[in-house]
Amino acid sequence: MRSTTAIFSTLLIASLFVYSGCGNGGNGSGAIGTSSAAEKVYVAPGEYDSYYEFFSGGFSGQVTVHGLPSGRLLKIIPVFSVDAETGYGFNEETKPMLMTTYGFIPWDDAHHPKLSQTNGVHDGKFLFINGNNTPRIARIDLRYFETTEIIQIPNSGGCHASPYPTQNTEYLVAATRFSVPTPQEDVPLDQESYKKNFKGTFTFITGGEEPGNMDIAFQILVPGYDYDKTHSGKGVSHGWSFFTSYNVEQANTLKEKNASQYDKDYIAAVNWKKAEEYIKQGKFHEWPSEYYHNYYDEKTQTATATKKKGVKVLIPSECPGIVYYLPTPKSPHGVDVDPTGKFIVGSGKLSADLTVHSFEKMLAAIEAENFDEVIDGIPVLNFDAIHAGTVSSGGLGPLHTEFDGRGHGYTSFFISSEVVKWSLDNFEVVDRIPAYYSIGHLSIPGGGSMKPWENGKYLIAMNKITKDRYLPTGPELAHSAQLYDISGDKMELLLDFPTMGEPHYAQGILASVIKDSQVKFYKLEENEHPHKALNENETRIERNGNEVHIYMTMIRSHFAPDNIEGIKVGDKVYFHVTNLEQDWDVPHGLAVMGARTSEILVMPGQTETLVWEPQAEGVYPFYCTDFCSALHQEMQGYVRVSPKNSNVKIKWSLDDEVHEL
Template sequence: MKKRLFTLGLALMLIVGACGQQPQATPSAGGGLPADAAAVAQERGLTPDDIYAALKTYMPSGQTDPYIMLSSGGQSGQVYVIGVPSMRLLKEIAVFTPQSWQGYGYGGSGDEILAGGFMPDGAELKWGDTHHPNISETNGEYDGEFAFINDKANARLAVISLKDFETKQIVKNPNTISDHGGAFVTPNTEYVVEGPQYGVPLGWEYAPVDEYADQYRGLITFWKFDRVAGRVDPSRSFQIELPPYWQDLCDAGKLVSDGWFFCNSFNTELATGGVEDGNPPFEAGTTKNDTDYLHIFNWKKAEAVFQAGQAETINGMAVIRLQTAIDEGILFFTPEPKSPHGADVTPGGEFIVVGGKLDPHVTVYSFEKIQAAIAAGGLATDPYGVPVIPLDKVMEAQVELGLGPLHTVFDDKGYAYTSLFLDSAVARWTLGGPYDDKNPEDGWTLVQKLPVQYNIGHITAAEGDTASPDGQYVVALNKWSIDRFANIGPLMPQNFQLVDISKTGDQMKVIYDMPIGMAEPHYAQIIKADKLKAWQVYPEIGWNPETMSVDPSAITSEDQARVERNGDTVEIWMSVIRSHFKPERIDINKGDRVIWHVTSLERTPDATHGFALSGYNINLSLEPGETQTIEFTANQSGTFTFYCTEFCSALHLEMMGYLTVKP
């Protein structure tokens, strides 16, 4: 027993010292370990690695994480905000799906934002499948101003302001019905790029699948982002028509490769399925070829072609036709590993790393060699006439990592980290070339395979997609958890595992498991917390979060609260402050059109109020200084209550009022 305590105590002293902290001078039980801590460690059977993990991830009350992770929420349609390394869930950002706690989609401005992403005929879309969040960049570095997220299910893009971590805009792509390769930003967020997924006729018009090769197409969209307005501008955006391969994930070139863009594709077989008719299923038909095509775009040349008027307008959107893209030198292909799922540009922009799910290697492409091959010309073409650069002309290296390589991220020590889906592992390997002297190992070498639990999909690193990654941490976004958490039924949580990558060599360690029990996240990005300058209260009383300005219908004091009738329209200006509404009694007639402006007069951080109107499916969240407007027709007569849904004060339960509707 004493030997065990001494060992744990010595381990704890060494670990604390390594973390840059000093052991407390408290009563100890051998080796300097506090007696109560030693007892806990002994009782729980904790190892030195367990104690190290606890010290690396524990965040004392009142302290905040040095990093913030923005994670997609998959079928939830939302985005999640998580502290790193504590792995504490801080917020769910409502995006494509109504969210009642935030009052999003229940009567306020969220209704208008959601409507911006409805189908062209107005058909409602009230859920999404979010996949790839991207944080806005300046000179290839996260700047902490905006985030963007795609909806794979319906080919939509959303803009989130990181001033208040709320959605500001949703746009529906007019020419494709699903996307996967979005949302990826160019190095100065000139464009937010939305890749497609499955080939369809442009505008998803009807065409028989038997006419796939001729009538179906791929499409990549460059949404122009207006940073001042905080919105994408469809009128300044353009698309590029592509062959009907299934374009997948993308990444923008940076520094030496700025102005170029790279996307995976699969199904170069042009498989059309039909297992019910005796045809090969998609899973077989799309994996016959030994290679697929990495798509290489000169997006700055595409921008010039668009601005010169060489695009065709289809469903209100400028489209650079495939032949124009070929003729103008915008689009090139090169073979890539079979069934790829990740195209990732190194921090300096020198290389593009591609993993193929059915190839144990990652293939590394040299941007310099790509440029040389394009300049040399004389390239063969694919069946659609796109120039194809031979693999041996552009490949820098291949590194054998294991089974099912998918996505790759980078650190500050010249290492790359690739998720291995079939191996359920994170592979650490070395970059070569200008990264050779950043670590002890030779370039292009596998260093360590760390088992994770289980079936890792995406992977993310601290500042890992920027021109200057931080290192320190990687998060494995695992699809299965199986035995990691308590059994709560057949639908099990996903598992985010935090990996310590602070040491070189084969010293990676899993130090935290975080259950994600409300979604199936896909990708995430991790930003330094000090880059985020979020508000604690809105800048002025009467702030409209949708327009990010003072609402002209807002009031600034209780004295301005009132009810006015104009025919069968009733307009209400209501103030909200602890612990009452004004007015508290509102009397209207059945059939009246109601316009209700609700303004929080609070200026204290975290003094959030709610506004719920029973029977009318209306619920708002009112952060300090916020104004919301709801409009509805009083189609039910009777007596209805409204009340504050946030426990705002000792007299919270008394914060209510009556809406009486005369028959």
């Protein structure tokens, strides 16, 4: 009898475990205490999240904004890729944003969103993000949540270690990912040519603090390795920027093997204040490199693309003291600086360990000239002289570390698929938790700055593999992200949510820092668009050869004008459309049948331009695409297209008002 009870109790307990452990198919939810986790992420209808979290879209080229702790998607901000939904890159106003020296490029690979900083703290003004493929850095203005500036980076073969601003956004930085002949030239691809001709650059960009003036301040020519990640110093290490490298072997082929041979690669430490001195002394080379600077002016609501020429290049062998190499084991990916600025953490992605360098020891080693060797004028510091400690993690494949401001680092481990929490006092591991699956970057809101928000409350894991986490959706799956509560001694998994594209990194900021500075609509009286029509009396049509400019307005629930005649086959028709609404969240859209472009989606008070080249005579309807009102379906009009040689006069009308050209 007693044994029967025991068996039953055991079965009962076992079944409880099975029940709680198998919430989602085969793999376990991983969350401890599902109901308390649910409470921690529940944001009631009508309530707000406490954080904005900005995710890079990776190969989508865009930025997505989620709320935390709910994980809800708030917005997709087009940055490097055209976006047919908003007309970004399709309408005349934003096409110049995507101009480069290679011409108009409709896509890039967006990697690392970084918030602007004042005194080492996220100030909530701007978000910067790098384009990895065709080297560029973009600015998103956080009053509008729109991309307003893009600068191209010359003399670079891929922009991965970027944009990582300095403590007061004095500079945004970038390093070449793939070393290339610099300046570019036609050379063979063999090993000898690689070692001889291929170079890397570190780029420092000014103008981050205020919109409109981003420019290349200077570039530093460095040996031809691959440069991977970066972080700028803070606090005691303000004035320095750090870049990881791999392929110090300088392999030219099968890099997965040949670039992974050495025990150590380097973290490059760049003294940019020293570099500024050399620039002032004129110790730079002026290269005739060309690059584009594209700026969207919120007043004219129009972007201009400006081709620039000439960059200042510093060569380390001519400028002692600007670059040092810190030997760091096994192809380090992340280089992260703790909130005090004292420690530089290298994540040796092919090893189990993290290497922590001491900034103070680094300065002492430089002072004592404790160099192992000098490469192209760059001293390699002695490893033991700068080494502060090693975190023996027990995991494998560390990638990236952020901090909670309470003396802990949190490192993502790609291969062992986990987050490891460790102490900055003794470099001992204090906690670990699985990630689903193969975490790349992680993000603690403010965790890369001098002030993690709320002393490090949340951590987000961005994962490279999704597999069975959500309902299956064919071969391609959304990448998964997990939210952890890290406020206690033990990390707790709270939430799992899908993301857009391939988020490489994310930055979070307390919602209260930016939510009250949001622009709700453009004021009509401040609209300086060259083709605006500020009321229906200003609507008109002008013909200039085969170019026809229609100055149109939209307001609930009609276009003015809504009947247009006199357009001919072969004309290039510009619809300059101004949304006359002056209320929050009343956009109107415009789509024209057969127009080989996207719609335009015009915010209140804004003017946008859709270009249409009608190919055949007939009558073409146009309509409002954004469900604006009870009479949205009635918000429509017609354009009459006549043969090329016809005598039909330009005529436009609305209701009883008829005008003729």
